[in-house]
Amino acid sequence: MELFQGIFDSLGITEFVKPSIGITDVLDILIVAYIIYKIIFWIKETRAWALFKGILVIFALAAVASILKLNTILWILSNTISVGIIALLIVFQPEMRKALEQLGKGKFFSYFTRSDDAGDEKAAARTVDEIVKAAGKMGAVKTGALILMEQEVPLGDLERTGIPIDAIVSSQLLINIFEHNTPLHDGAVIIRHNRVAAATCFLPLTDSNEVSMELGTRHRAAIGASEVSDAYVIVVSEETGKISVARGGVLYRDLTTEQLKTMLSQQNQTGRKKWMIWKGRPEK
Numbered sequence: 001m002e003l004f005q006g007i008f009d010s011l012g013i014t015e016f017v018k019p020s021i022g023i024t025d026v027l028d029i030l031i032v033a034y035i036i037y038k039i040i041f042w043i044k045e046t047r048a049w050a051l052f053k054g055i056l057v058i059f060a061l062a063a064v065a066s067i068l069k070l071n072t073i074l075w076i077l078s079n080t081i082s083v084g085i086i087a088l089l090i091v092f093q094p095e096m097r098k099a100l101e102q103l104g105k106g107k108f109f110s111y112f113t114r115s116d117d118a119g120d121e122k123a124a125a126r127t128v129d130e131i132v133k134a135a136g137k138m139g140a141v142k143t144g145a146l147i148l149m150e151q152e153v154p155l156g157d158l159e160r161t162g163i164p165i166d167a168i169v170s171s172q173l174l175i176n177i178f179e180h181n182t183p184l185h186d187g188a189v190i191i192r193h194n195r196v197a198a199a200t201c202f203l204p205l206t207d208s209n210e211v212s213m214e215l216g217t218r219h220r221a222a223i224g225a226s227e228v229s230d231a232y233v234i235v236v237s238e239e240t241g242k243i244s245v246a247r248g249g250v251l252y253r254d255l256t257t258e259q260l261k262t263m264l265s266q267q268n269q270t271g272r273k274k275w276m277i278w279k280g281r282p283e284k
C-alpha cells in the first residue's frame, strides 16, 4: 500500500481512495467480457471479419498520420468517420438483422416458443428422409430444386414472396413441385415444422465474389439465403444433377444422398441437445 501511496504522491495525488470491488462489479465485468467475446465471435463468423481487418488498417494509418502530423490525412479520416459508420450499417444490415433475430429468437425464447411439431423427433427424421429421397430422385433425372429448412431464424419475409402450401413433406410432393413447366417449379420451397410452408419463394442472391463462376443464380440464391438465416438450403442442379447444401454462407457441393442425410440429421441432434439442456433430461 505504501508503494502505491508513494506513486500517487509522486503524481501529485494526495488522496488515495482504496478501490472497492463488489460482486456486482465482478458480474459487470463478466457480462461485458462475454458480450465482447460474442461480438468478436460474430465478426469472425460473418463477412464483417474482412471489414474488421480493414478498419484495423485504417486505425493504424490514422496512428501513423497522427505521429507524423499528416494533417490532410487526419482531416479526411475525421470527416469521413460519421459517413463510414452509416455505410457500415447499410452494408451489414443483413448480418445485423440476423444477429438481432437470433438474439430475440435465441435459445431462451425458443424453449418457450418451440411447437410440438418442431419437437417431434420422428416427424423431423421423416422430413429429412423425404427430402433426401426427393433430392436423390431429382438429381438422377436432373430436375433443378431449391429447398430451405427453417431453423431458429424465421423465414417469413422470404415465404411471403411465394405461394402458401402448408402440406406434410413428402418426396412425391417435392418432386411434383419442382417438375419442369409446372406453375410452382420456379423459385424455392420453404419447410417449417416438418411442413411445406410455401413454394416459388424468391431468395436474396449472395454478392460474395468467392462463389465459383460456374455456379448460376440458383446456387447464388441458396448461398444468399444461408447468409441471412440459419436455414439449411438444399440445391439440386438442373445442369449436373448434383446435390449441394448451403449453410452459414458456405456451399457444400457434390454431396451423396448419405452425406445429405448426415448433414440434415445434424439439425435434429442440435435440437435434441438444446432440449436436453433446458429440460435437464435426455430425450428418448
Ligand SMILES: Nc1ncnc2c1ncn2[C@@H]1O[C@H](COP(=O)(O)OP(=O)(O)OP(=O)(O)O)[C@@H](O)[C@H]1O
Pocket (backbone or CB within 6 Å): 144, 145, 146, 185, 186, 187, 188, 201, 202, 203, 204, 205, 214, 215, 216, 217, 218, 219, 220, 221, 236, 237, 238, 239, 240
Ligand atoms: N433469387 C432466386 N430465388 C429463388 N430461386 C431462384 C433465384 N434465382 C434463380 N432461382 C431458380 O434457379 C433457376 C435458374 O437457375 P440457374 O440455371 O441460373 O442456376 P444454376 O445455379 O446454374 O443452377 P442449375 O445448375 O440448376 O442450372 C430459376 O429458374 C429459379 O427456379
